[in-house]
Structure formats: structure tokens, C-alpha cells
Amino acid sequence: xxxxxxxxxxxxTTPLAGTEVLPIVQSGATKQVxxxxxxxxRAISATQxxxxxxxxxxxxxxxxxxxxxxxxxxxxxxxxxxxxxxxPTNIGGALVVVGTFSxxxxxxxxxxxxxxxxxxxxxxxxxxxxGANVVCGGLPYSAAANTLCAxxxxxxxATSTASLxxxxxxxxxxxxxxxxxxxxxxxxxxxx
Amino acid sequence: xxxEKVISVDLIEVIENGSIQVRTKTAIKEDGVExxxxxxxxxxxxxxxxxxxxxxxxxxxxxxxxxxxxAAYQAA
Numbered sequence: 001x002x003x004x005x006x007x008x009x010x011x012x013t014t015p016l017a018g019t020e021v022l023p024i025v026q027s028g029a030t031k032q033v034x035x036x037x038x039x040x041x042r043a044i045s046a047t048q049x050x051x052x053x054x055x056x057x058x059x060x061x062x063x064x065x066x067x068x069x070x071x072x073x074x075x076x077x078x079x080x081x082x083x084x085x086x087x088p089t090n091i092g093g094a095l096v097v098v099g100t101f102s103x104x105x106x107x108x109x110x111x112x113x114x115x116x117x118x119x120x121x122x123x124x125x126x127x128x129x130x131g132a133n134v135v136c137g138g139l140p141y142s143a144a145a146n147t148l149c150a151x152x153x154x155x156x157x158a159t160s161t162a163s164l165x166x167x168x169x170x171x172x173x174x175x176x177x178x179x180x181x182x183x184x185x186x187x188x189x190x191x192x
Numbered sequence: 193x194x195x196e197k198v199i200s201v202d203l204i205e206v207i208e209n210g211s212i213q214v215r216t217k218t219a220i221k222e223d224g225v226e227x228x229x230x231x232x233x234x235x236x237x238x239x240x241x242x243x244x245x246x247x248x249x250x251x252x253x254x255x256x257x258x259x260x261x262x263a264a265y266q267a268a
Binding site: 085139145170 | 207209211213215230231232233234235237265268
């Protein structure tokens with residue numbers, strides 16, 4: 001093959017497949033490396049990374065490390081985020097259901113903090129009796145021991161509220177009562 | 193173009209108090225390629241009935257939900 005300047009070679013088709021090879025000099029010897037292996041296993045330093053398509057996908061247990069930023073804490077690694085659904089369960093106790101019970105819920109977990117929302121329905125009505133009793137179970141993550149995290153509930157007509165909490169475990173409790181209503185909407189943020 | 197709905201238990205986590213956190217993934221696939229998915233979570237606490245759980249969850253629960261673990265969870 002005649003000598004050709006790199007600048008005179010035809011342009012490659014992008015995006016690259018990763019199997020293409022490049023010449024490198026390693027320990028004084030000329031070798032080849034695939035594009036995919038060019039940075040494999042190596043730390044990469046850059047002033048800025050822009051993703052035009054696709055996501056940052058850290059391996060399990062890894063994430064974004066904020067330890068170089070000011071301040072200290074028990075952890076500066078942001079290693080978890082998740083959204084999904086959960087199903088509040090009627091386990092008896094402070095929830096009084098007249099008719100058929102149904103429920104739904106969503107959650108967002110950011111690090112160790114989980115925010116849940118939920119809806120409790122009765123075909124005729126639902127109500128909460130007061131006094132620190134369990135309203136429902138089924139939280140998507142078990143709440144950390146020795147924590148007591150507060151939330152709020154509102155009735156279907158938005159005329160009455162109740163104070164709820166998540167204790168250690170998967171149950172939601174209520175501090176206050178709520179009169180019969182078609183649906184109870186609530187939200188709690190707790191720690192795992 | 194073939195669409196299919198695939199439901200699977202894609203993550204099982206055991207935490208210190210013996211609770212088993214279960215994540216169920218519902219994926220929509222087009223010609224075998226996932227185009228959408230969502231998660232649903234629940235927790236199997238020590239002492240709970242796990243007979244309707246996924247086989248892997250049942251196996252884990254049978255192994256770790258001992259009488260001692262159940263008693264400790266309920267006492268907490």
C-alpha cells in the first residue's frame with residue numbers, strides 16, 4: 001500500500017461500531033487497539049461531557065461522586081434514582097372501608113430518600129380513625145429503623161386533612177382522624 | 193411488528209431486618225427490542241405470607257425468615 005497522509009484517507013462512517021482498529025505505540029512497539037478498547041478500564045478526564053443521545057449508566061454501587069465539592073457528609077455519592085408504582089394495602093387498623101377497597105400509588109427514590117404518593121378508595125367511602133394507628137401497608141421500600149417521617153393526606157373534597165407518618169417497616173400510620181370520604185390522597189417522604 | 197408485554201421480577205434486595213424488597217418490571221417489547229418499561233415495588237416483611245411470591249422470592253424468604261428473624265422484626 002502506497003504511503004498516504006491520514007488527512008487524505010476517506011472519512012469513516014459514523015457512529016463507529018467500536019470494532020475499528022487504530023495503531024498505537026505501546027512500550028516502544030507499534031500495536032493495534034480497537035476503538036471500544038481505547039478507553040476501556042481507564043479513568044477519563046475531560047472538562048465537559050455532552051451526551052447527544054443515550055444515558056449515563058453507572059455500574060451497581062457507583063454513581064456521581066460529589067466529594068470534590070464543598071462540604072462533607074456521611075455520603076457524597078449519588079448512586080440511586082428510581083421511579084415506579086406501589087400498591088397501598090388495607091391491613092385493617094385505622095382505615096375504615098365501606099364497600100370495595102382499591103388503591104394506587106407512585107414513588108420516587110432519590111438516594112436514601114423516598115417520596116410516595118397514594119390513593120385509598122372505597123366504593124362507598126373510606127375514613128381514618130385517629131390515634132397513631134396503621135392506615136395502610138405496602139410501602140415500596142422498608143423505612144429505616146428509628147426514623148419517623150411525616151406526610152399529609154387530604155380527602156376527596158379537599159376540605160379535610162390528616163397527618164400521616166411512615167415508621168420503620170412498610171406501614172403508614174395516622175396521627176389524626178379523617179371523616180368518611182370517597183378517596184384519601186396522601187404523600188409521605190421517608191428515609192431508607 | 194410484534195408487541196409483547198413481559199413481566200418479571202428483576203431485582204430482589206434483602207435488607208438488614210430481614211425484609212425482602214421486590215421490584216417487578218413490566219416491559220413492552222417491539223420485535224424483541226424493549227421500547228418502554230415501568231417498575232412496581234413491594235416488600236415482603238418477616239412473618240408475611242410469601243406463598244404467592246415469585247419462586248426466587250419464596251426461596252429467599254424460606255431461607256432467611258427464620259423464627260428468630262420474624263420475632264426480632266415483630267419486636268422492633
